[in-house]
Amino acid sequence: xADIYQxxxxxxxxxxxKITLECSQTMGHDKMYWYQQDPGMELHLIHYSYGVxxxxxxxxxxxxxxxxxxxxxxxxxxxxxxxxxxxxxxxxSSAGPFTEAFFGQGTRLTVV
Amino acid sequence: xxxxxxxxxxxxxxxxxxxxxxxxxxxxxFSNLRWYKQxxxxxxVSLTIMTxxxxxxxxxxxxxxxxxxxxxSSLHITASQLSDSASYICVVSDRGSTLGRLYFGRGTQxxxxx
Numbered sequence: 001x002a003d004i005y006q007x008x009x010x011x012x013x014x015x016x017x018k019i020t021l022e023c024s025q026t027m028g029h030d031k032m033y034w035y036q037q038d039p040g041m042e043l044h045l046i047h048y049s050y051g052v053x054x055x056x057x058x059x060x061x062x063x064x065x066x067x068x069x070x071x072x073x074x075x076x077x078x079x080x081x082x083x084x085x086x087x088x089x090x091x092x093s094s095a096g097p098f099t100e101a102f103f104g105q106g107t108r109l110t111v112v
Numbered sequence: 113x114x115x116x117x118x119x120x121x122x123x124x125x126x127x128x129x130x131x132x133x134x135x136x137x138x139x140x141x142f143s144n145l146r147w148y149k150q151x152x153x154x155x156x157v158s159l160t161i162m163t164x165x166x167x168x169x170x171x172x173x174x175x176x177x178x179x180x181x182x183x184x185s186s187l188h189i190t191a192s193q194l195s196d197s198a199s200y201i202c203v204v205s206d207r208g209s210t211l212g213r214l215y216f217g218r219g220t221q222x223x224x225x226x
Contacts, residue, residue: 006155031211042116042201042216043156090155097212098143098205103155 003027006091006104013081013111021076021107023091031097032074035090036060037106043090049074081111114139118202118217126225129192133220135185135202143207147176147187150199150219159187159200192224 004025013019025032030051035043035058045058049068063085064078074093078085091104116137125131137145144163148156160169160176162185169176173196175188189196199219205212 040218040221042218043214044216045214048211088153092155094212098207100146100158100161101214103148103157106153106155108153 004091004093004102004104006089006107008107009105010108011110013109015082015111017081017111019078019081019109021089021091021109023074023076023104024072025074025093025102026072027093027095027102028071029093029095029102030071031094032068033092033094033101034058034064034066034074034076035092036062037088037090039088047076081109083111085109086111114204114206114215116202116204116215116217118200118220120220121218122221122223124223124225125192127192127194130188130190131192131222133187133189133200133202133222135187135217137183137185137202137204137215139183139204139206139215141206141208142180142183143205143212145176145178145185146203146205146214147174147185148201148203150201152198156201189222192222194224194226197222197224 007022034047044060046062047066090106092101094101119134146161147159150156162178173190201219202217
């Protein structure tokens with residue numbers, strides 16, 4: 001089983017609130033990713049990181065931001081949540097660009 | 113445009129039966145192809161990963177095939193179990209960038225009935 005963890009698993013919040021989704025891995029992987037997935041749809045890359053102090057935007061435009069201060073930690077923040085942010089957010093990590101990616105359990109976010 | 117198409121979109125089979133899921137891709141340049149299993153409300157879990165030179169790879173009751181010439185892959189599940197009910201996602205990685213970008217299919221939703 002992969003050593004990558006996301007918290008919380010489920011989150012229901014009101015519009016305008018600031019939230020941070022946590023993601024941690026204990027495998028020492030340099031590369032980490034955030035994906036967004038709506039029901040029945042494919043995963044879309046919203047952020048990625050090559051290593052500490054490296055963050056890049058992905059293919060899908062997102063109002064969220066990320067940081068990578070430590071290798072094992074890659075949190076995602078929404079400054080002001082809106083109902084359009086309702087989705088499942090999946091964090092992943094890999095040792096290299098062409099190696100297996102390990103996924104966390106996901107955070108199901110609902111903004112009301 | 114790099115794309116990954118899966119079929120069928122959904123499938124219902126009886127416990128103990130076999131099934132085959134299909135994946136066609138247009139990702140280029142190709143690096144590897146992965147099959148993931150995703151239970152409802154969970155993150156994907158890797159089943160197999162195949163490079164250009166690999167035609168077949170097995171993981172227990174799961175056998176994946178790859179035809180890099182026709183850009184097709186299949187996932188065969190033998191003697192299905194109730195726990196096989198999940199979405200099976202085909203993912204193709206390109207080698208055209210340092211990121212090794214992943215392209216995801218929408219998945220085949222498999223339901224196994226007793």
